[in-house]
Amino acid sequence: MTATSKAEQLCSLCRSLFERGYSVGGAGNVSVRLDDGGFLVTPTGGSLGRITPADLARIDAAGKPVAGPKPSKEFTFHQALFDCRPEAGAIVHLHSTYLTALSCLEDLPTDNALRPFTPYYVMRVGYLPVIPYYRPGAPEIGRDLARAASAHPVNAFLLASHGVVVLGRDLEDAVNNAEELEETARLAFILRGEKIRYLTEVEIAELGGPARR
Ligand SMILES: O=C(CO)COP(=O)(O)O
Numbered sequence: 060m061t062a063t064s065k066a067e068q069l070c071s072l073c074r075s076l077f078e079r080g081y082s083v084g085g086a087g088n089v090s091v092r093l094d095d096g097g098f099l100v101t102p103t104g105g106s107l108g109r110i111t112p113a114d115l116a117r118i119d120a121a122g123k124p125v126a127g128p129k130p131s132k133e134f135t136f137h138q139a140l141f142d143c144r145p146e147a148g149a150i151v152h153l154h155s156t157y158l159t160a161l162s163c164l165e166d167l168p169t170d171n172a173l174r175p176f177t178p179y180y181v182m183r184v185g186y187l188p189v190i191p192y193y194r195p196g197a198p199e200i201g202r203d204l205a206r207a208a209s210a211h212p213v214n215a216f217l218l219a220s221h222g223v224v225v226l227g228r229d230l231e232d233a234v235n236n237a238e239e240l241e242e243t244a245r246l247a248f249i250l251r252g253e254k255i256r257y258l259t260e261v262e263i264a265e266l267g268g269p270a271r272r
């Protein structure tokens with residue numbers, strides 16, 4: 060896929076996420092890896108709902124901004140993840156409602172904030188490690204995400220009291236993973252207080268999702 064078509068796809072998926080309430084105000088950021096080793100990333104401070112290809116920042120393979128407006132202040136953590144996950148083609152960071160609500164709970168288990176009770180969550184994401192709270196833009200987020208991404212073969216990480224970071228092999232895959240994960244968190248809140256039948260270890264293993272280390 061050319062850089063131009065990736066830019067168009069990025070803008071149309073960002074608009075779609077915004078229009079369906081996955082992002083509000085200026086929250087969230089999205090990036091995609093280009094064939095030359097560089098990246099396209101949403102600008103800092105902009106709404107995902109109103110992005111055009113001219114609004115995207117272009118970063119070269121060395122991590123230097125080379126065109127467009129100032130990139131997202133979270134590009135440092137996008138880059139840390141791209142560096143340790145060469146198979147990842149895109150990253151979506153959202154403050155979507157139910158995942159962010161989950162991220163605000165006290166005493167979340169750091170190895171997995173969402174115990175699986177449906178198969179697509181396991182197949183698309185695996186499980187959900189938690190990164191401690193740091194202010195948005197803090198370099199520690201990238202450092203901790205890189206450590207977690209090496210330790211856990213999963214496609215998403217919850218940022219405590221902040222939101223979620225989701226990876227995919229390409230942009231469409233990353234967005235699908237993010238939607239599935241937000242829906243899983245929504246179901247978890249709907250089911251709060253109910254007796255949930257969690258998937259068994261055997262059921263999880265046969266789904267072929269990322270294996271728990
Ligand atoms: O979600 C955000 C910070 O965590 C939004 O920041 P940017 O506008 O810099 O992308």
Ligand SMILES: [Zn+2]
Binds near residue numbers: 087152154221
């Ligand atoms: Zn954020």
